[in-house]
Amino acid sequence: MDLNLARVDYMQVGLTSPRTMRLMPSPGGKSQQRVAVADHAGILQVFSMKRQDVTLAFKTLPGPEIRRLELGGALGTVKDKIFISAGNEIRGFTKKGKQFLSFETNLTETIQTASITGNDLLVAGQHVYNHYQDCQDMNYFLSEDKINDILALPGEKVSTLSPLLACQDRSIKMLRDSNVLYSAELPGPPTCLQLYYNDGGENGDEVLYGTSDGKLGLMKFDRKGPQTHWLIEREGAYGAILSMDNYDITGDGVRDLIVGRHDGNIEVYTYDDDINEDSEPTLKYTHVRTILERIGMRVHNENMIHNYRISLLQNCGESVNSIEGGVVGNAGYEEIVVTTYSGWCFGMTSESVEAHTGLQVEMASITDSTRERLGKLRSEIETLQLQVNYERDRYQSNATLDNPPSSISAIPKLDINDRFTLSQADASYNLSLEVQTSIDNVLLQSDVPVDLLDVEKNSAVVSYSACDPQSGNALLATYRCQANTTRLEIKIRTIEGQYGVLQVYITPRLQPKCCQVQQYQIKPLSLHMRTHKFDKNRPANVLHLKGQFTLAEMHNWVGFCLPEVPEKPPSGDVATFTFISTFLDTLLQISYSKGEATFKSDNISTISILKDFLTREATKKRINLMIDCDVNDESVTxxxxxxxxxxxxxxxxxxxxxxxxxxxxxxxxxxxxxxxxxxxxxxxxxxxxxxxxxxxxxxxxxxxxxxxxxxxxxxxxxxxxxxxxxxxxxxxxxxxxxxxxxxxxxxxx
Incomplete structure (x- = not known):
C-alpha cells in the first residue's frame, strides 16, 4: 500500500536526548497507547490522547537532566515499567507514576545510555560500562574509545547475558562478563542499536545498527562471531541515525523498519513478505519529500498548501531523537510517534488530515469540535500573550537606572546540539548547528583557508568579508538565517597540511542580544578517517621516529594530527591505528610505543605532513628525535x-x-x-x-x-x-x- 501520513502535534516538552520517548504496551488490538517522554529539565511525563486533547497520566517534578528512557519488566511479562537515567542514578516508575526504584550507581561519569533485560541493568557513560543484577554490581568494562550505545540481546531467546557496545572506533563489541568476546568491524562509527524485528529474529541474535554517516546495516551476533547480512549505503550525505523501530505501518502484516535521522528525515523501509534477514529492505517513504506531495494533491487552497509546507519544513528541520510506531491519536489508526531535539512530540498518523484540521476538499466547512478546539487555542494564546507582556514590562522596570541593585541583565546559556563530522562521500566536513530558539545569524572565522560549499537545504544567505590571512583571518563569513530557523547545516572543505581553529559565533533571536562561540579543530590530516585494514601490497613510504617521549605524549600528538583518535591512550604497550584518505583513498598505518613510532603510507605528502608536525611538537617540548625516512619512488606513481x-x-x-x-x-x-x-x-x-x-x-x-x-x-x-x-x-x-x-x-x- 502507499503510505499517506499526516502530521499531528501532541505537545512540546524541554530539550530531549536520543531514545527518551517510548510508547507504553498496548492493552490489545489497535487500542490507544500512552506516551512516556523525558527531557533535560528532568521531567518524566506520561500522556494519552482523548478526543484530540492531551490527558496527563502523571508528571514528575524537575530534576537532573534525563539522558535515557527504557521500558522493562520480568522476563516473559509485559514491559510496562519505566526506567530513566539522570546523572549516575537509575529511577523506576510504574505505569501509574509510582516510583519503586531509586538506584545510585557507582559510575563517576554521567550515564549516557542504558539497556534492561529482566533483572539485569546495563549502563554506560562515555568510556565505562557496568552490569548490575538486582542492583548488585556484577561486571565492569573500560572502553578505550567512546561508547555511543548499548544493547542487550533478549533474555527470552539467549541463554546467557550478551551485551553489545557500539563504540566510536567503528566497532560493536560483544561482551561476556567483563571481557570482550569479539569485536565486529563496521563501515562507520555506530550511533544506534536496535533488535531486528524488535525481538532479535528467530534466535534473538540479529541486530540493526545505524552510523554517524547515515549507513544502515544488519548483523548477526552468535558464538561463531559477527556475520553481516546487509548494508545500505545510499549516495550523497545523510544525517546520523539516532533512533530506529520495527512496526507494521504499511498494514501488510510484516513489520517495517522506521528510521529517524539527525538531519530531520523520517524514513520507512519495507521487508519482503518472507521476512528474510538476508534481503535488504526497500525505502518506502521519506517524510520530508512525500508528505509535501500528498498535501499538495489533497488540498486545493494554494494559501493552505503554502502554510502546510512552511510548518512541515520547520519541524522536519530538527533532529529526530526518538521514534516509535504505535497507536496514539485515535484507536484503529497506526502512526509514527516522533520526538525532536527541541522537545516537539508529534505523530505521523495514517488517519486523514481532514479529520484533524476539519478541512473538506470540496468546501472548507468547520465542524463543532474543530470550532471548540480553535476557541481553546485562541484563549491559550491570549493568556500567553498577557504573560509575555507582563514579564517584558517587569524586565524593563528592573533594568532602569533608578534601582541599580536589581538591574541585572542575565545572558541565557544556549544548549547547542552540534556535530562536526567528516563525510566520506565528498571528502568534506558537515557542520550542523541546532538551537532550541530561532537563529538570527552565524559568523564563521578561521585562521586557515577553508572552502564553504553549497548545501541544498540551507536557506540562509551567506556573505563574505575581506580578510588578511597574515593577520590570522583566512575566512570571515556570515550566514543570515530566515525567520524561525532553528537548525543550520554548513559544508566545509579543508586543505590537508594546514591546521588551526574554526570558530563559530551563533547569535539567537533573543533579548538581550547574546552570542555563543563554538570551536572546532582543523587537523593537519583532516581528510583522513579510521579504517580496519591496511593493504601491504601497496608501495609504502616509512617514517621511523625514536626519542625520549612517552606513549601518552605520542598519542596526544597523533590525536592532534588526525581525527577519530580516542581521547585516552590505549591500555597496552603498543598502539596501532589505520586511516584512509577520503579524498585520495591512500592509506596510513601508525604504530607507536614508548620512545618509538612508525608511520607507513603510500602517499609521500602524508608522511611529509606528519614529519613536519611531529618535529615541531617535539621541538616545543625540547625532545630530541632520531628520524629515519625510507622513500619509495613507486608510491609517487x-x-x-x-x-x-x-x-x-x-x-x-x-x-x-x-x-x-x-x-x-x-x-x-x-x-x-x-x-x-x-x-x-x-x-x-x-x-x-x-x-x-x-x-x-x-x-x-x-x-x-x-x-x-x-x-x-x-x-x-x-x-x-x-x-x-x-x-x-x-x-x-x-x-x-x-x-x-x-x-x-x-x-x-
Whole structure:
C-alpha cells in the first residue's frame, strides 16, 4: 500500500536526548497507547490522547537532566515499567507514576545510555560500562574509545547475558562478563542499536545498527562471531541515525523498519513478505519529500498548501531523537510517534488530515469540535500573550537606572546540539548547528583557508568579508538565517597540511542580544578517517621516529594530527591505528610505543605532513628525535594513478561548462541543431546539471593541481633537493594533461 501520513502535534516538552520517548504496551488490538517522554529539565511525563486533547497520566517534578528512557519488566511479562537515567542514578516508575526504584550507581561519569533485560541493568557513560543484577554490581568494562550505545540481546531467546557496545572506533563489541568476546568491524562509527524485528529474529541474535554517516546495516551476533547480512549505503550525505523501530505501518502484516535521522528525515523501509534477514529492505517513504506531495494533491487552497509546507519544513528541520510506531491519536489508526531535539512530540498518523484540521476538499466547512478546539487555542494564546507582556514590562522596570541593585541583565546559556563530522562521500566536513530558539545569524572565522560549499537545504544567505590571512583571518563569513530557523547545516572543505581553529559565533533571536562561540579543530590530516585494514601490497613510504617521549605524549600528538583518535591512550604497550584518505583513498598505518613510532603510507605528502608536525611538537617540548625516512619512488606513481580519475573528470567538467554559453548563443540563432556532435548535444541538453555540479565543487581543479605540486615538492624534499623552480614546468604539463607524460616528468626531474 502507499503510505499517506499526516502530521499531528501532541505537545512540546524541554530539550530531549536520543531514545527518551517510548510508547507504553498496548492493552490489545489497535487500542490507544500512552506516551512516556523525558527531557533535560528532568521531567518524566506520561500522556494519552482523548478526543484530540492531551490527558496527563502523571508528571514528575524537575530534576537532573534525563539522558535515557527504557521500558522493562520480568522476563516473559509485559514491559510496562519505566526506567530513566539522570546523572549516575537509575529511577523506576510504574505505569501509574509510582516510583519503586531509586538506584545510585557507582559510575563517576554521567550515564549516557542504558539497556534492561529482566533483572539485569546495563549502563554506560562515555568510556565505562557496568552490569548490575538486582542492583548488585556484577561486571565492569573500560572502553578505550567512546561508547555511543548499548544493547542487550533478549533474555527470552539467549541463554546467557550478551551485551553489545557500539563504540566510536567503528566497532560493536560483544561482551561476556567483563571481557570482550569479539569485536565486529563496521563501515562507520555506530550511533544506534536496535533488535531486528524488535525481538532479535528467530534466535534473538540479529541486530540493526545505524552510523554517524547515515549507513544502515544488519548483523548477526552468535558464538561463531559477527556475520553481516546487509548494508545500505545510499549516495550523497545523510544525517546520523539516532533512533530506529520495527512496526507494521504499511498494514501488510510484516513489520517495517522506521528510521529517524539527525538531519530531520523520517524514513520507512519495507521487508519482503518472507521476512528474510538476508534481503535488504526497500525505502518506502521519506517524510520530508512525500508528505509535501500528498498535501499538495489533497488540498486545493494554494494559501493552505503554502502554510502546510512552511510548518512541515520547520519541524522536519530538527533532529529526530526518538521514534516509535504505535497507536496514539485515535484507536484503529497506526502512526509514527516522533520526538525532536527541541522537545516537539508529534505523530505521523495514517488517519486523514481532514479529520484533524476539519478541512473538506470540496468546501472548507468547520465542524463543532474543530470550532471548540480553535476557541481553546485562541484563549491559550491570549493568556500567553498577557504573560509575555507582563514579564517584558517587569524586565524593563528592573533594568532602569533608578534601582541599580536589581538591574541585572542575565545572558541565557544556549544548549547547542552540534556535530562536526567528516563525510566520506565528498571528502568534506558537515557542520550542523541546532538551537532550541530561532537563529538570527552565524559568523564563521578561521585562521586557515577553508572552502564553504553549497548545501541544498540551507536557506540562509551567506556573505563574505575581506580578510588578511597574515593577520590570522583566512575566512570571515556570515550566514543570515530566515525567520524561525532553528537548525543550520554548513559544508566545509579543508586543505590537508594546514591546521588551526574554526570558530563559530551563533547569535539567537533573543533579548538581550547574546552570542555563543563554538570551536572546532582543523587537523593537519583532516581528510583522513579510521579504517580496519591496511593493504601491504601497496608501495609504502616509512617514517621511523625514536626519542625520549612517552606513549601518552605520542598519542596526544597523533590525536592532534588526525581525527577519530580516542581521547585516552590505549591500555597496552603498543598502539596501532589505520586511516584512509577520503579524498585520495591512500592509506596510513601508525604504530607507536614508548620512545618509538612508525608511520607507513603510500602517499609521500602524508608522511611529509606528519614529519613536519611531529618535529615541531617535539621541538616545543625540547625532545630530541632520531628520524629515519625510507622513500619509495613507486608510491609517487601509485598516487598519481589514484589522482588520475578525479583530475580527468574535473578537466572534462571544466571543459563542458566552458562550452555551455557558446552553445546557448548558437541555439538562440539556429532553429535546427542536428548538425551538432553527440558530445555538444549532451552538453546543451544537460547544461543546468553540469553547472550545478561545477558549482558544488568550487576550486576542485585548483586543489588537485595543488596536491600534485605538493607531491612533486615532497618527493624531492626527502632527497634534499629544492625543486620549486620547476613548478612552472609541472603546471605546463598539467595544462596539457596526459597521465603518462606527467609520470615521466616526475621520474626525470
Amino acid at each position: 601509485h598516487t598519481l594513478r589514484l589522482l588520475h580519475p578525479k583530475l580527468e573528470s574535473q578537466l572534462l567538467l571544466a571543459k563542458q561548462v566552458a562550452m555551455i554559453q557558446p552553445l546557448k548563443d548558437l541555439a538562440a540563432h539556429e532553429e535546427n541543431l542536428d548538425f551538432l556532435s553527440p558530445e555538444f548535444q549532451y552538453i546543451l541538453d544537460n547544461a543546468e546539471e553540469l553547472e550545478n555540479q561545477f558549482k558544488r565543487q568550487p576550486a576542485q581543479l585548483e586543489r588537485l593541481y595543488g596536491m600534485i605540486t605538493d607531491l612533486f615538492i615532497d618527493q624531492h624534499k626527502f632527497k634534499g633537493q629544492n625543486v620549486k623552480s620547476k613548478v612552472g614546468q609541472l603546471l605546463d604539463i598539467l595544462d596539457k594533461y596526459n597521465l603518462e607524460a606527467l609520470i615521466e616528468f616526475f621520474k626525470t626531474h
